[in-house]
Amino acid sequence: xxxxxxxxxxxxxxxxxxxxxxxxxxxxxxxxxxxxxxxxxxxxxxxxxxxxxxxxxxxxxxxxxxxxxxxxxxxxxxxxxxxxxxxxxxxxxxxxxxxxxxxxxxxxxxxxxxxxxxxxxxxxxxxxxx
Amino acid sequence: xxxxxxxxxxxxxxxxxxxxxxxxxxxxxxxxxxxxxxxxxxxxxxxxxxxxxxxxxxxxxxxxxxxxxxxxxxxxxxxxxxxxxxxxxxxxxxxxxxxxxxxxxxxxxxxxxxxxxxxxxxxxxxxxxxxxxxxxxxxxxxxxxxxxxxxxxxxxxxxxxxxxxxxxxxxxxxxxxxxxxxxxxxxxxxxxxxxxxxxxxxxxxxxxxxxxxxxxxxxxxxxxxxxxxxxxxxxxxxxxxxxxxxxxxxxxxxxxxxxxxxxxxxxxxxxxxxxxxxxxxxxxxxxxxxxxxxxxxxxxxxxxxxxxxxxxxxxxxxxxxxxxxxxxxxxxxxxxxxxxxxxxxxxxxxxxxxxxxxxxxxxxxxxxxxxxxxxxxxxxxxxxxxxxxxxxxxxxxxxxxxxxxxxxxxxxxxxxxxxxxxxxxxxxxxxxxxxxxxxxxxxxxxxxxxxxxxxxxxxxxxxxxxxxxxxxxxxxxxxxxxxxxxxxxxxxxxxxxxxxxxxxxxxxxxxxxxxxxxxxxxxxxxxxxxxxxxxxxxxxxxxxxxxxxxxxxxxxxxxxxxxxxxxxxxxxxxxxxxxxxxxxxxxxxxxxxxxxxxxxxxxxxxxxxxxxxxxxxxxxxxxxxxxxxxxxxxxxxxxxxxxxxxxxxxxxxxxxxxxxxxxxxxxxxxxxxxxxxxxxxxxxxxxxxxxxxxxxxxxxxxxxxxxxxxxxxxxxxxxxxxxxxxxxxxxxxxxxxxxxxxxxxxxxxxxxxxxxxxxxxxxxxxxxxxxxxxxxxxxxxxxxxxxxxxxxxxxxxxx
Numbered sequence: 061x062x063x064x065x066x067x068x069x070x071x072x073x074x075x076x077x078x079x080x081x082x083x084x085x086x087x088x089x090x091x092x093x094x095x096x097x098x099x100x101x102x103x104x105x106x107x108x109x110x111x112x113x114x115x116x117x118x119x120x121x122x123x124x125x126x127x128x129x130x131x132x133x134x135x136x137x138x139x140x141x142x143x144x145x146x147x148x149x150x151x152x153x154x155x156x157x158x159x160x161x162x163x164x165x166x167x168x169x170x171x172x173x174x175x176x177x178x179x180x181x182x183x184x185x186x187x188x189x190x
Numbered sequence: 191x192x193x194x195x196x197x198x199x200x201x202x203x204x205x206x207x208x209x210x211x212x213x214x215x216x217x218x219x220x221x222x223x224x225x226x227x228x229x230x231x232x233x234x235x236x237x238x239x240x241x242x243x244x245x246x247x248x249x250x251x252x253x254x255x256x257x258x259x260x261x262x263x264x265x266x267x268x269x270x271x272x273x274x275x276x277x278x279x280x281x282x283x284x285x286x287x288x289x290x291x292x293x294x295x296x297x298x299x300x301x302x303x304x305x306x307x308x309x310x311x312x313x314x315x316x317x318x319x320x321x322x323x324x325x326x327x328x329x330x331x332x333x334x335x336x337x338x339x340x341x342x343x344x345x346x347x348x349x350x351x352x353x354x355x356x357x358x359x360x361x362x363x364x365x366x367x368x369x370x371x372x373x374x375x376x377x378x379x380x381x382x383x384x385x386x387x388x389x390x391x392x393x394x395x396x397x398x399x400x401x402x403x404x405x406x407x408x409x410x411x412x413x414x415x416x417x418x419x420x421x422x423x424x425x426x427x428x429x430x431x432x433x434x435x436x437x438x439x440x441x442x443x444x445x446x447x448x449x450x451x452x453x454x455x456x457x458x459x460x461x462x463x464x465x466x467x468x469x470x471x472x473x474x475x476x477x478x479x480x481x482x483x484x485x486x487x488x489x490x491x492x493x494x495x496x497x498x499x500x501x502x503x504x505x506x507x508x509x510x511x512x513x514x515x516x517x518x519x520x521x522x523x524x525x526x527x528x529x530x531x532x533x534x535x536x537x538x539x540x541x542x543x544x545x546x547x548x549x550x551x552x553x554x555x556x557x558x559x560x561x562x563x564x565x566x567x568x569x570x571x572x573x574x575x576x577x578x579x580x581x582x583x584x585x586x587x588x589x590x591x592x593x594x595x596x597x598x599x600x601x602x603x604x605x606x607x608x609x610x611x612x613x614x615x616x617x618x619x620x621x622x623x624x625x626x627x628x629x630x631x632x633x634x635x636x637x638x639x640x641x642x643x644x645x646x647x648x649x650x651x652x653x654x655x656x657x658x659x660x661x662x663x664x665x666x667x668x669x670x671x672x673x674x675x676x677x678x679x680x681x682x683x684x685x686x687x688x689x690x691x692x693x694x695x696x697x698x699x700x701x702x703x704x705x706x707x708x709x710x711x712x713x714x715x716x717x718x719x720x721x722x723x724x725x726x727x728x729x730x731x732x733x734x735x736x737x738x739x740x741x742x743x744x745x746x747x748x749x750x751x752x753x754x755x756x757x758x759x760x761x762x763x764x765x766x767x768x769x770x771x772x773x774x775x776x777x778x779x780x781x782x783x784x785x786x787x788x789x790x791x792x793x794x795x796x797x798x799x800x801x802x803x804x805x806x807x808x809x810x811x812x813x814x815x816x817x818x819x820x821x822x823x824x825x826x827x828x829x830x831x832x833x834x835x836x837x838x839x840x841x842x843x844x845x846x847x848x849x850x851x852x853x854x855x856x857x858x859x860x861x862x863x864x865x866x867x868x869x870x871x872x873x874x875x876x877x878x879x880x881x882x883x884x885x886x887x888x889x890x891x892x893x894x895x896x897x898x899x900x901x902x903x904x905x906x907x908x909x910x911x912x913x914x915x916x917x918x919x920x921x922x923x924x925x926x927x928x929x930x931x932x933x934x935x936x937x938x939x940x941x942x943x944x945x946x947x948x949x950x951x952x953x954x955x956x957x958x959x960x961x962x963x964x965x966x967x968x969x970x971x972x973x974x975x976x977x978x979x980x981x982x983x984x985x986x987x988x989x
Binding site: 069070072073076114142163164167168169170 | 736737739740741742743744745747748749751752755756795799856857858
């Protein structure tokens with residue numbers, strides 16, 4: 061069973077994407093709070109993380125991303141954002157995420173599925189056990 | 191001319207020349223020993239030669255006899271005066287010499303007594319001989335006297351010869367000439383005495399010419415070697431006499447011509463002409479004299495400067511404060527031109543290094559410029575500190591002579607002398623100042639008397655060369671120059687300060703220019719900063735909008751997509767299945783119901799999100815529209831962005847500069863309210879916070895918004911600043927109408943300090959919006975406004 065964590069400040073999006081990820085055979089935990097996210101990361105192994113960069117808490121999306129990378133280096137990390145900001149983009153690039161989703165475009169059901177699959181495929185090639 | 195006539199001529203000429211010489215010396219030479227001695231010597235020669243002439247030319251025996259007595263009286267004294275003069279001249283009046291002199295005087299005096307009271311012992315009689323009407327017949331003691339005469343004279347000459355051999359250069363020449371003159375004189379004198387013993391060969395009868403020669407050689411020595419300090423006068427008088435003679439001859443010619451003309455053509459009687467000429471001569475005499483003085487002034491420097499006028503001119507010249515360079519040049523120029531000095535220069539003490547730098551210099555040949563700089567421990571400077579007086583070269587030489595015993599002192603003095611010679615200096619004049627002005631702003635007298643109150647500092651050294659008139663510097667001159675030097679020291683100090691002031695002004699000007707430049711740059715930077723901030727805000731706005739709109743939009747799209755692509759189809763399938771098999775479709779029915787519930791949920795969410803988007807867009811676009819108090823759903827976040835922007839605008843140049851604003855508002859909070867009013871409230875609060883923090887260093891406003899933990903139907907907004915805070919006794923009164931702590935500035939716009947702000951805010955929030963507003967504050971830490979506003983009900987549109 062593969063675990064995924066979903067962090068977004070919009071609950072709607074969390075629910076929606078949860079359904080879709082479960083359809084892809086992931087066990088999903090969701091939260092809107094960065095702090096809770098960090099706790100969840102500690103609890104069990106994460107294989108996939110979808111993190112919105114704009115969180116409302118003191119713990120930012122980037123913090124969550126870095127935490128996941130530290131704790132579960134093999135995890136696939138995808139950053140999401142409603143607004144493409146070049147500065148933010150660069151930072152996430154430095155952080156080394158596997159994908160960058162732009163809302164609402166990349167989050168449409170069809171598009172979403174395709175993209176996830178593609179990213180997972182790529183990672184398989186990189187000696188990744190999935 | 192017969193020999194006798196020569197004899198007479200030479201004698202009378204000798205008397206005359208010596209007489210003039212003596213007059214000159216007595217009247218004009220400075221009152222030194224030397225002058226006195228020469229005076230006596232010269233006078234005795236005058237007497238002697240005069241009476242000689244008289245004695246040998248008168249036709250009466252008795253007169254001749256008397257004259258003879260007198261002439262011998264003078265002759266007895268001549269060698270003594272000669273010896274005395276020589277000793278003073280050679281500066282050899284020590285004990286032994288004095289003893290010799292006393293012996294000479296003593297013995298001569300005996301003979302003088304004999305001559306006056308018992309002349310027959312010396313002079314037997316006068317008798318005609320050798321063509322003279324009368325001449326001396328020697329008495330029994332005559333030869334003893336001759337012997338004494340010879341001894342003294344030889345002794346004198348021996349000393350003189352010694353003097354010649356022991357000196358060098360100018361001095362040697364001088365002494366040599368005088369020696370030669372004297373030798374000639376006395377050799378000639380022998381010729382005078384020969385007739386006494388009826389000897390008629392050479393040097394008789396031209397002997398007196400020898401004496402005359404002696405006088406002339408003396409004159410020459412005086413002029414050439416500055417024997418006695420009347421050489422210039424002698425020079426001058428000769429030149430002047432010549433010119434005067436020329437002028438007078440012209441006058442005579444003119445009047446002669448006038449005479450002739452008048453006489454010839456106007457038949458004026460001769461006495462009238464003579465009177466007329468005399469009148470003309472009298473009238474123009476003074477004019478001619480003055481004219482001559484003027485034109486010869488350049489060559490002879492007859493015009494003696496009047497000390498007072500010189501001083502006045504000098505004071506005027508140096509009173510004008512200018513740069514140091516200019517001033518020193520002016521002083522030197524003054525000295526050279528007005529005071530008629532050949533060359534002059536000045537060493538000025540440099541404040542910092544203590545060394546003496548050469549200032550203005552004039553009259554020196556270019557290749558023989560003296561030292562450019564003197565270190566502060568230079569011998570001359572130390573000597574000046576000790577003596578504190580002007581140093582004149584000849585007086586220095588005298589001093590060296592006198593101090594022959596003290597070796598150490600002498601070496602020092604010698605070196606100073608050397609220095610003066612190198613600089614071609616006649617006089618060194620120091621100028622001292624009493625107090626060192628190195629404390630700025632010291633304008634009042636020192637209240638406390640310092641120990642070293644007598645501290646004086648050498649400021650500059652004036653070096654003067656020879657006077658153009660070749661005269662020596664008198665004591666008066668030195669005093670005057672010393673005073674001048676003191677004055678100039680003050681002027682130099684002024685000039686130095688002036689230079690400093692000029693330099694500082696220049697530096698100030700430079701600094702000012704740099705400041706102006708920097709200021710310009712700063713303004714440019716400020717302008718670009720404002721632009722950057724505006725951009726930043728816009729970016730922030732764009733971010734906010736992007737986020738505020740995209741999130742709900744995602745929901746709408748996602749849900750609609752699901753509905754459209756998935757759930758509706760399943761609905762249709764199930765409906766077809768049920769309609770196909772109405773009986774056994776319980777399961778299908780149940781599934782259908784579940785599906786519709788899910789679809790309902792999707793649609794509700796989509797609807798809510800769509801409305802949210804609507805609210806956000808309205809919040810942005812309704813800014814300019816007059817909402818007329820309409821209440822609607824507003825995105826709190828966007829609202830605050832707007833408020834911040836509006837505040838920036840209303841604070842004009844301040845632009846909310848220097849204040850950090852942190853916005854921490856959840857994006858999905860929609861509040862129910864009127865855009866305009868809420869904006870007004872928020873702007874007011876932000877502005878208050880900003881202005882209250884006027885004196886705070888790191889200004890910060892934190893705006894946070896979330897759901898009220900105690901009431902989920904309300905949003906809670908916190909507006910916190912880190913300003914000075916509001917004291918607890920003032921706190922309850924801030925909502926009152928007319929409360930203000932602001933002083934109205936002249937150019938501020940808006941209701942600065944009219945006390946309406948918070949009162950109105952309270953009304954709007956509480957009455958209009960049915961919210962709540964409160965204030966908490968800690969003095970020294972900051973103030974927090976707490977606002978509660980109702981959440982907009984997004985579901986209100988569908989029952």
